Amino acid sequence: MPSKYEVCFADEIPAGGRRIVDAAGRSIGVFNIDNRFYAVRNSCPHKGAPLCLGVVEGYVTGERPGEFTFEREGEILRCPWHGWEFDLKTGESVFNPHKVWVRSYQVSVETEARVLATAEAEAADPGIETYAVSVETVEGRERPVLYVHV
Amino acid sequence: MNTVASMKPRKFPIIDTDVHHYNARKSDLFPYMTRFNAERFADYGYGVQNSFAFNGGSRGRRVDVVDEKNPAPDSVGAAAYDVEDTRRRLLDGNSIDLAILTGGPGQICSTMMDLDYASAICRAFNDYSLEHWVAKDARFRYALHINSSDPAGAAAEIDRLGGHPAVCAAMLGCGAQRPFGHRFYHPIYEACVRNGLAVAMHFGAEGAGTNPPPSAAGYPSYYIENRQLRPSFYAVHVVSFVFEGVFDKFPTLKLGMLEGGFAWLAPLMWKMDLDWKGLRRQTPWVKNLPSETVKSHIRFATQPMEEPDDPNALKHIIDWIDGRRTLMFSTDYPHWDWDDPAMTLAGYPEDLRRRVFCENAIETFGLTLPSMSQAA
Numbered sequence: 001m002p003s004k005y006e007v008c009f010a011d012e013i014p015a016g017g018r019r020i021v022d023a024a025g026r027s028i029g030v031f032n033i034d035n036r037f038y039a040v041r042n043s044c045p046h047k048g049a050p051l052c053l054g055v056v057e058g059y060v061t062g063e064r065p066g067e068f069t070f071e072r073e074g075e076i077l078r079c080p081w082h083g084w085e086f087d088l089k090t091g092e093s094v095f096n097p098h099k100v101w102v103r104s105y106q107v108s109v110e111t112e113a114r115v116l117a118t119a120e121a122e123a124a125d126p127g128i129e130t131y132a133v134s135v136e137t138v139e140g141r142e143r144p145v146l147y148v149h150v
Numbered sequence: 151m152n153t154v155a156s157m158k159p160r161k162f163p164i165i166d167t168d169v170h171h172y173n174a175r176k177s178d179l180f181p182y183m184t185r186f187n188a189e190r191f192a193d194y195g196y197g198v199q200n201s202f203a204f205n206g207g208s209r210g211r212r213v214d215v216v217d218e219k220n221p222a223p224d225s226v227g228a229a230a231y232d233v234e235d236t237r238r239r240l241l242d243g244n245s246i247d248l249a250i251l252t253g254g255p256g257q258i259c260s261t262m263m264d265l266d267y268a269s270a271i272c273r274a275f276n277d278y279s280l281e282h283w284v285a286k287d288a289r290f291r292y293a294l295h296i297n298s299s300d301p302a303g304a305a306a307e308i309d310r311l312g313g314h315p316a317v318c319a320a321m322l323g324c325g326a327q328r329p330f331g332h333r334f335y336h337p338i339y340e341a342c343v344r345n346g347l348a349v350a351m352h353f354g355a356e357g358a359g360t361n362p363p364p365s366a367a368g369y370p371s372y373y374i375e376n377r378q379l380r381p382s383f384y385a386v387h388v389v390s391f392v393f394e395g396v397f398d399k400f401p402t403l404k405l406g407m408l409e410g411g412f413a414w415l416a417p418l419m420w421k422m423d424l425d426w427k428g429l430r431r432q433t434p435w436v437k438n439l440p441s442e443t444v445k446s447h448i449r450f451a452t453q454p455m456e457e458p459d460d461p462n463a464l465k466h467i468i469d470w471i472d473g474r475r476t477l478m479f480s481t482d483y484p485h486w487d488w489d490d491p492a493m494t495l496a497g498y499p500e501d502l503r504r505r506v507f508c509e510n511a512i513e514t515f516g517l518t519l520p521s522m523s524q525a526a
Contacts, residue, residue, distance in 0.1 A: 047493050053214040065371075080213030082487060083206050 002106065002149040010109045010144040013037070016074055020052050024150040028105060031056065031088050033074050038088045039105040039148045040077070045093075049081035051102060059085075059094065106149035111142035162504040163247035163519055164491050165511040167451050168352065168408040168480035169240065171251045171283050172231040173275065178282070182274035187267060196258050196271070198359040204373040207486020215239065215484040231484070233286050240483045241289050244491050247519055248289055248511075249483075250318060251279060252352055252408060256295035257323030261359025269297040269307065276311055284316045288520040293319040293350045298326065299360065301334060305341035312345030318515040319348040319406065324383035325356035325364065331390030339400050348404040348515050353383050381414035388418065388448060395435040397447045404514045405448045409482055412450040416470035419444055445472050449514045451480035452506065453489040465498075474502050478511040 005023035013019050013032045020029045020042055027042035029052025042052040055078045058070035076094065077086045085094040091104035173179055176195060180188040190197075208216040215235070241249060255275055262268035272295040284290045294317050296304035308320050320342050328334055330351070342349055356364035356376075363369050365379050384407050390396075397403060422440035430436070436443070450471075458464055468477070479495075482488045495503055511517060 047490055049490075050214055055208070055213055078213075080207070080215075080486075081490075 004108070004147045004149050007107075007146040007148050010037070010146045013146065016056070018052065018056070020050075021148065023148055026150070027052070028148055028150070029077075030107060030146065030148060031077070033088060037107040037109065037146060039107045040086065040088060040091050041103040041105070043102070044079045044081065044084060045100055045102055046079065046082055046084050049079050051077065051079050051086070054078045054080040056088070059087075108147045108149065109144045110147060111144050161500065162508045164245060164507050165479065165517065166240075166246045166249040166481050166483070166491070167350075167406060167478045167511050167515070168252050168453065168482050169236070169249040170231075170483065170485060171233070171236065171253060171279065172255075173278055173282075174231050179271070179274040179278055182277040183270060187270045187274075190267065191271065191274075196255060196262070197264075197267075198258050198261055198355075200258060200355060200358045205486070206373070210486060211484045212486050212488060233283050236484070237287050237289075240481070241287065244481070246289065246481075246491065247508075248291055248517055250291045250293055250350070250511075250515065251283055252293045252321060252350065253279065254293075254295050254321065256297070256321045257325065257352065257354030258358060259295070260298040260323055261325065261355045261361045262297075262299075263360060265297060265300040265303065269300055269303045272297050273307060273310075276307065280311070280314060280316070284314075290316060291318045291515065291517060292316045293321045294347070296320050296322075296338065298322050298330075298335065298338065301337040305337045308338070308341035308345055308347065312341065312347055317345075317347065318517060319350040322349060322351045322387075323355050324351060324353040324380075324387065324410075325358060325361035327360060327362070329390030329394075330387045331392070331394030331396045333394065336396070336399070339396060339403055343400050343403055346516060348406055350406045350408055351384070351387060351410075352408040353380055353410060356383055380410050384410040385414065385418055388415075388444060389422065391448070392422065392440045392443050393433050393436055395433070397443055398435055398437060403447065406451065406478065406511075406514050407448060408451040408480060409453060410450065411454055411456060412452065412471060412473070412477060413456040413464075413467050415444075415450065415476075416467060419471065445475055448476070449478050449510055450476055451478050452494060453480045453482045454487045455489055455494065468498075468502070474505045475510065477506045478514060479507045 003024060007021050007030050008019060013030060015032050015035050018029055018031045020027060028039050029042045030037055030039045040052065042050055044051040056074055057076055057078060058073040059076050061069050061071055075088050077088050086092065086102050087094065091102045093100040176191055179191060183191060207213055240246060253275065256272055259268040259271050275295050279292055284292050294308060294311055296307050298304055311317055320338060322330055339349065355361055357369055364376060365382065370376055391405060419441035426436065426440050456464065479491065481491065495506060
């Protein structure tokens with residue numbers, strides 16, 4: 001059973017933003033992609049780099065030399081050291097999704113003790129836990145707080 | 151005794167043989183230049199376009215090291231080369247006992263048409279480095295920047311600063327107008343021997359300026375292709391040093407090859423040895439088996455270390471090249487493809503690790519550890 005750790009007020013991480021927190025003795029990066037939150041461990045499975053300090057960009061594809069297309073803007077985290085790419089929504093690496101991945105964590109947005117939005121699973125691979133909640137579903141006057149479940 | 155042991159978790163010091171430093175601003179070099187050269191440098195910089203403007207990470211550096219939000223106003227393209235940051239993050243953060251600063255613009259200067267301007271930049275960079283980096287921390291050592299296209303001028307610079315206690319080598323690139331074993335360059339090695347310095351070689355500027363293209367088939371399109379060519383950059387010089395008889399002429403000379411990896415070396419040594427057996431009479435001044443000459447005189451920095459799927463493959467390669475003698479650890483900090491000392495050769499025997507992390511570099515570059523004198 002994972003424990004819940006407070007990250008910050010949800011509105012403190014704007015869309016495209018991130019915050020790195022310590023929870024349960026590990027460093028975790030929480031990212032806002034289009035007002036949905038995702039959390040992954042701040043440690044690259046390759047060499048232990050502080051992964052969440054990397055660049056967040058799109059998934060670059062190209063069908064023939066000289067062609068570059070950006071897809072899924074803002075969803076790919078590139079390690080600050082050796083450049084390995086990870087899908088922030090699943091934790092899976094781009095080059096070998098099923099063998100190389102970074103641990104991802106459930107995130108929830110809540111006001112006081114009342115859970116207004118429950119986690120929703122998005123991962124295609126059931127072996128990898130990924131959850132996302134929308135901040136827009138939060139009602140009430142209380143300022144919503146972001147939690148990561150570790 | 152127990153207290154000291156518990157304070158020192160490692161059984162040997164770490165020597166990092168390839169750490170890049172730079173001037174953050176062009177103006178950092180002005181005080182060490184004549185007025186005319188300072189004006190030229192301000193207006194035109196190096197005046198040579200590196201053949202590889204592209205790189206990895208953030209403009210070649212680790213993204214977590216580069217502060218893109220605060221680039222120096224007249225930055226030469228290196229926003230985060232900062233001596234305090236390097237001391238804290240690299241030396242303190244990784245418990246590195248000695249780091250050889252390798253810069254640097256020496257390779258690109260060696261491809262300039264104006265030899266005097268090129269040598270002036272090297273001199274300025276050397277003076278700047280000694281004053282603003284080496285003098286700031288007893289753990290820094292320095293590889294002197296020289297204009298290798300002007301061997302007499304390079305020798306003069308080696309004589310000017312080779313006696314500085316932190317200077318441990320003179321630097322060559324891999325791009326050159328001739329393979330570096332050629333007698334054209336011997337005044338450089340003579341000066342190194344005279345001053346008790348090693349030669350360090352670090353790729354850079356292949357295909358730039360006056361240098362020939364970076365491959366026998368011209369210019370590749372992509373940065374990732376250029377990286378795959380690196381073993382060929384180094385191989386041509388290994389072969390040249392061996393068969394031009396450089397080490398027979400300068401028996402105390404040591405050559406450290408930095409950032410070329412080492413996985414390519416074994417087949418080259420096998421081929422040289424086999425060919426030498428049949429062709430020895432064409433280069434009779436080469437007295438020893440080429441692989442023996444390599445193992446006696448040339449050392450290879452570990453980064454960027456190959457990562458074969460089967461980790462045992464790496465063990466074989468290290469055995470084949472007698473890595474216990476020939477390898478030296480390096481990080482290549484602050485570049486994006488750096489190797490973390492904590493992750494390098496972890497699990498290898500202590501004896502090998504001690505040679506690679508410490509003793510081989512001490513022997514190659516004639517280093518003295520600051521901790522050695524303090525420990526007493």
